[in-house]
Amino acid sequence: MSELLLEIKDLSIIYSTEDGLVKALNNASLQLHKGESLGLVGETGAGKTTLARGIMRLIPNPPGKIVGGEIFYEGKDLLKLKDKDMRKLRGQQISMIFQDPMTSLNPVMTAGDQIREVILAHNPGMSKKEGRKQAEDMLEMVGINASRYDNYPHQFSGGMKQRVVIAIALACNPSLLIADEPTTALDVTIQAQVLEMIHDLKEKNNTAMLLITHDLGVVAQNCDSVAIIYAGEIVEYGTLRQVYKKILHPYTEGLFGSVPSLDTTSKRLNAIDGMMPDPTQLPKGCKFADRCKYAEKRCQERNPELIELADGHKVRCIRYEHEGR
Amino acid sequence: MENNTSEILRVSHLKKYFPVPAGMLHAVDDISFAIDNGKTLGVVGESGCGKSTMGRAILRLHEPTSGEVYFQGKDVLSLDKKGMKELRRDMQIVFQDPYASLNPRMTVSEAIAAPLLVQKIYNRKNKADIEKRVKEIMNMVGLANRLINTYPHELDGGRRQRIGIARALALNPKFIVCDEPVSALDVSIQAQILNLMADLQEDLGLTYLFITHDLSVVKYVSDDILVMYLGQMVEKAPSDKLFKKPMHPYTQALLSAIPIPDPDLPMNRITMKGELSSPINPGIGCRFAKRCPYAADSCSQQEMVLTEEEPGHFVTCQRVQRGEI
């Protein structure tokens, strides 16, 4: 395994809202090695985006607040960094792609200039002309003709805009890319193109990626390891093969059962009943117990720890606690 | 007693054009199909291919430009206002966005009772009977009776979509246009709603026109599938046949772009060139030709015709028709 790039330890984030305290993320721990891709899978409100914003220290405060944990990036604790240093790190070494390409571009600036802006910001002293050349190279790299440098965002289609967003994110050659549902707003054929492009660029630059999505298929085709997140907690974590081939947590099982498979002819899906608990009133015990078909009485009483099995596969479920090492 | 396999809906040469400043937008261009009673026709295509417009044109929510729609032998497009209002008891629609498709000022019971009152099935004063019927429908779609006086904004997406389905079911329709009913929902909730819709179809003998962009969903729900591209139909076949042997190059590319949630099945993508072209004044010929890896010059010169290449399997690709691919 290559060098450790990012290590998140027990990160907890809360939001105080009108309806009460929302524990958006509870004791999340993740590791990401150089060049590795980690898929973070969960449903709306599970805390995926909160985690991503937490790493970038972009949690809007108020109402949000990081209440505990550490984030080590190349050995430095990001939470202890000065704002100025953090800003420098963002964009220069850590980049983020947001879900909606339509709103993350500045509508009154040409696509090319938006890329150049990032390049110039991270290369003080570079001339505008040189910046433009590099920006044009970036456009070509994401599959857009350099002649479209002077086009405005509205002149691009959705898929093209997302490519521009990706070009901006990769313009400074980051070592970590956080992609928050980068293809959710796109059609399947365009999604395929964009994912392939991200994959190629990643390989070329040895960029590590945290890919946030709700789509198990996207993760299977693009990631090395997977973390499943539910109600603010990581419930299962392991390599792609571990999680996909040896499903441990009942929620993961439910997620896989919920996706209509292309090769079965069954007329019913193995759906999970019920819904995610109200984030202001999280149960004391296991967060998934209410919807779990294996739930026992003890599940309601105590929240299980995330335990590591012998092969490094981690799971947060009471049924495996005796197997932990 | 009606024959179980009888045809319930026949659409022929349906066209819907919208005048836009740049010319004529061919949203739906010459679509023909028939659905048998109790079956599901899936309509797939990418955003902007006209699939939603087609669903609405059949219900005359958008007045079609030309073509014919026969529902149980009745010519839908020639009906007057009164006849159309009567027909709406039999033909209903479920919308994609459960947030936008419910009146925020109406409680659950008001929303479900609205069709009953509008169609004068119950008298407004007959509160007890209405409530009884509303509760009956709520049970049918799995909404707890205690939610009867809640407003949509207090409920989550899954429950809202259940209200949308309940509203459509209130009039005991025979045919429902399902316009991306699960696209806005989380995976686990999506599975619940798909199961519900399958159960309802079986219990009530419903016929669905199921519009979606998600190929795994369409495979799961449909008996027959119609693939649309830029307003035109490119292929129509029984569900299993289409997935086993897609004939049209567009269908092939579409199927190959689905990310499969299995790390052992690497994707074999057929990457398409470019993106959707514009459906404004498209001219003659195959609209997919510009992106098609097999395109020949003749493709953009000849008018497309739908031919039956194999029993039940229709395709418009000229090169397939000539046996070239």
Added chain:
Amino acid sequence: MEENSTPKEVVQEKKQRSLWDEAWRRFKKNKTAMAGLVYLSILVIVAITTTVIDWVTKNQVYKNYIIKQDLLHRLKGPSAQHIFGQDEFGRDIFLRMLWGTRYSLFMGALAIIFALIIGGFLGALSGYYGKRVDAIIMRCMDILLAIPSMLLATAIVAALGTSLVNVLIAIGIAYIPTFARTVRASVLTVKDRDFIEAARAIGCDDSEIIFKYIVMNALAPIIVQATLGLAGAILSIAGLSFLGLGIQPPTPEWGAMLSNARTYIRDAWHVTVMPGLGIMLTILSLNLMGDGLRDALDPKLKN
């Protein structure tokens, strides 16, 4: 599982509230808006009470106190007996202001309701049907809007003659375009939502859709506009009276009182300040309340 579902259900029950309830909850938190509401409530009570007193006493109080002159004590400053002082004819300013409340308030409200009904109807037609209907109605509104509302009202009163009803009509007409525009804009934002299509799919006809679905959802901005419009209408009534085109003396209308008193502004400050203050506070309250309503009702409802 069962034990766990009980508290959740309680939460569900407690949370059941309509959008109006939620708006009220937000409105209550806004202190300045609440102050405005309290002040206006007092005015409404005063207006109703004085009307009832007149009705019960067959105008005796009105004749004996409100318009009865006391020339010996003209322009006398505030005292324990007359807390706002006495005017140029020795009448009690405080009582006259109480009696004048109803003219400002009720006439303002009537004018706004008049404008709201006609303007709202035109705006709804214009927004819903669009195209030619929209073009014709909105161009007419533009013409009305091009003339300053005060000037328009003055012109109408001048043409029709001074009377209560004419003042009302004049101000009402001047406010029609504002409401037509507000309603049209809200109709436009609501009309393309899916639930309108859903209503059509269950067989609702146009009038049902406009009134039950569109107008119900467009109410918030209309209410806000009506509150702010009321402030303007009250000011217009006072303004017309001040110019001598509105309510005629000796009726104790605030604007008329201000107008009559301005001759004595050098000798007796209270004669102008008191009615002026009354007008100002009323307008301020309405504006504060309108702002509060906008914050409470406007978008970002939930989701």
